Amino acid sequence: MASGEEDGAVEEKETNNKKKRTKSAIAIAWLTVYNIAMTAGWLVLAVAMIRFYLQKGTHRGLYRSIARTLKFFQTFALLEVGHCAIGIVRTSVIVTGVQVCSRIFMVWFIASSIRQVQNQESVILFLVVWTVTEITRYSFYTFNLLNHLPYFIKWARYNMFIVMYPLGVIGELMTIYAALPYVRRSGMYSLRLPNTYNVSFDYYYFLIIVMLSYIPRKKFTPIVHHKTTLFAVSKIISEINVHMCKLYIYIL
Amino acid sequence: MDALALEATQPKKVAAPAAAPGPSAPVPTKRKPAKKTKKAVVFFEVEILDAKTKDKLCFLDKVEPNATIGEIKSMFHRSHPQWYPARQSIRLDPKGKSLKDEDVLQHLPVGTTATFYFRDLGAQISWVTVFLTEYAGPLLIYLMFYFRVPFIYAPKYDFTTSKHWVVHLACMCHSFHYVKRLLETLFVHRFSHGTMPLRNIFKNCTYYWGFAAWMAYYINHPLYTPPIYGEQQVKMALIIFLFCQIGNFSIHIALRNLRPPGSKTRKIPYPTKNPFTWIFLLVSCPNYTYELGSWLGFTLMTQCLPVAFFTLVGFIQMTVWAKGKHRSYLKEFRDYPPLRSPILPFIL
Secondary structure: OOOHHHHHHHHHHHHHHHHHHHHHHHHHHHHHHHHHHHHHHHHHHHHHHHHHHHHOOOOOOOHHHHHHHHHHHHHOOHHHHHHHOOOOOOOOHHHHHHHHHHHHHHHHHOOOOHHHHHHOHHHHHHHHHHHHHHHHHHOOOOOOOOOOOOHHHHHHHHHHHHHHHHHHHHHHHHHHHHHHHHHHHHHHOOEOOOOOOOOOEEHHHHHHHHHHHHHHHHHHHHHHHHHHHHHHHHHHHHHHHHHHHHHHHHHO | OHHHHHHHOOOOOOOOOOOOOOOOOOOOOEEEOOOOOOOOOEEEEEEEEEOOOOOOOEEEEEEOOOEHHHHHHHHHHHOOOOOOOHEEEEEOOOOOOOOOOEEEHHHHOOOOOOEEEEEEEOEEHHHHHHHHHHHHHHHHHHHHHHHOOOOOOHHHOOOOOOOOHHHHHHHHHHHHHHHHHHHHHHHOEEEEEEOEHHHHHHHEEEEEEEHHHHHHHHOOOOOOOOOOOHHHHHHHHHHHHHHHHHHHHHHHHHHHHHOOOOOOOOOOOOOOOOHHHHHHHOOOOOOOOOHHHHHHHHHHHOOOHHHHHHHHHHHHHHHHHHHHHHHHHHHHHOOOOOOOOOOOOOOO
16 A cells, blocks of 8 residues: 555656646746735835834824735735645645634734724734735745845845744734633624534634644744755855855946 | 575575675575585574664574564564564665565575664554544543533533433444444454554544544533434434444454454455445445445434534545555455445545
């Protein structure tokens, strides 16, 4: 049984590689457009947030003002799961899926649906973290696809997560925690007995489970990045000269 | 000259690939004078290396050529008592497949000094133990909910019974199902492997016990709502459930009869005189088909969403297993009936 699976997998991989090579041109074009669009989107969000804060001097009402744009661009990221599924992006579908789903959950089921938490500082914290992370990530992918990766983007991609990830986790956890009393009081998204299908669901306890699930999950992603950092360091050293030369020439 | 003499004295040895004697250490083998007697026995030497570190773990000399891997495992166990045979994986190649216990040393593509690679499979537990534990749990847990043991529902409901007769029927069906499974584990099933990794018992028990508790909570709840179509629905569901239970049992008996006691032979199952086994014409793993049917019956009987969810998850897992089994049947037997599907006739 096991050997049968292995043989099949090897043959499939070979045909997949051939398929990838012929799909490449369209795939690269689409991915470039997608990543540029997403970089632009998150830049728009960043600018909107800064403008709001400069004009109003407070974070109150900031979430409301950017909510629609945020919902649009964060939900659009679902396409990335599709990219992994088709194979034009070499990441695990499950990892990407979990990442995108947790973001969508925060946006649609916490921040947007529970108005009372929208003015919390923790919301601003995770919004800032997300914006910085996403702009770095999408611009990294864009430059990679165009085969012209500035050193500072690469540096940002592999180093900023050390600070961003914990801050993001703190922001999200604090927001969920702040939402708990309102959820309990309103009984939102909950299903009580008796009902025809003999099932019940308590959103309050569900949120507590979600909060608990943050802890082990976030431990693993930095380890993955660590390995890529080691590879990146060796590449960076060899590429520093090239980029420095180009930079000096450009300035001159 | 040595090589020629070796070949002359090993009439039973199956033609080994040309590369076989190459990588082995050129240690002179002990043998009795080969020129006069035709029945000279060439003893093998076996060295066992760790598959990852390539450290030499064990060296066995004077090994009979017709020794099986199982016997070699026992000998290895003697020198390393912490690795009992069930947790040894012996292979020809560090990344290759495990050799079976029945494989005979001289029929393997090795020279007279055989090099094997060892991988520790981790702590093992017998299949029988795992099955008994994972099936006893749901049986007891469901009964705890049925009898409304304290601390589950509100105190005023402690030790009360449900007023709906379908709840009593559901308890009987669920308990019958797991008692049947326990008895089958003890008296019917013939297992290919003796053991599985220890961590499986935690994974499996969490699955079975967790789902049993979740289902039992709602079915035995004081606020339980009986099925919409009342008695008709429950009777229909009961018929489906019983039909599939008998079917499942018939298949288990048929599979047991394929295999003589204590053996690990594999044969194609065929329909027998029992009408419940006629489904073998269309399906490779009808035990899973009947199992799905039983749980669909139970879902219909209780009209409970957690039960439907449990049925779905079980169906997905059984489909994966059925597809694997179907594929291995096709690989092993050239004359495998083409009409058969893994789990659902013509569909899946």
